[in-house]
Amino acid sequence: MNPLLAFQLRRVGRNKQYLFFTVLLPALFTIFITKIIGGQMGARPGSRRSPPR
Numbered sequence: 451m452n453p454l455l456a457f458q459l460r461r462v463g464r465n466k467q468y469l470f471f472t473v474l475l476p477a478l479f480t481i482f483i484t485k486i487i488g489g490q491m492g493a494r495p496g497s498r499r500s501p502p503r
Contacts, residue, residue, distance in 0.1 A: 462469060
């Protein structure tokens with residue numbers, strides 16, 4: 451492994467707040483949104499999410 455890359459990974463790993471807001475929070479947000487949108491894509495025609503007739 452490149453020594454500079456190893457240094458950067460150690461530096462980021464030490465800063466827990468930076469790691470949370472730049473890696474974990476966006477990942478969780480992406481998973482959460484895709485689950486919601488994925489659930490709406492397979493909605494039944496008579497569900498509340500369908501447009502009015």
